Amino acid sequence: MLDKEQLKGLYVLTDATLTPTESMLEQVERVLKSGVKVIQYRDKYASDEEAEKQCIRLQALCDVYEAIFIIDDRLEIAYRINADGLHVGEDDVSYEEARARLGEDKIIGVSCYGDLERAKKYANLGADYVAFGAFFPSPHQTSR
Secondary structure: OOHHHHHHHHHHHHHOOOOOHHHHHHHHHHHHHOOOOEEEEEEOOOHHHHHHHHHHHHHHHHOOOOOOOEEOOOOHHHHHOOOOEEOOOOOOOOOHHHHHOOOOOOOEEEEEEEOOHHHHHHHHOOOOOOEEEEOOOOOOOOOO
């Protein structure tokens, strides 16, 4: 059973632009061994087929270490592989669509950038967490 209390603490995001798949899997396993309990897969460039393959492998690692596995933006992959949750941003599928598709038992997180009102809105709608950032330059978030 999914324990949403595990959302507290360190939350690791993958970055395919910095780490190729095999190295990423090794690094994710290393952080899981160290006690990290949440992994988010984020790759804006991989094809859906490649992303799904990577997600299946990452989810298997998370299962071994009893960690939560969240996918950024790719609702249908999250649904197909029964991921623990989905993270959505302003330009992704809506929070409401994600919640309707995945159900109440899955984790849905929302990017709020620097917008406290956005965070309050989604917290009130039932988002399991809200996130602020980006903390590094991002070609996907140039206006924020």
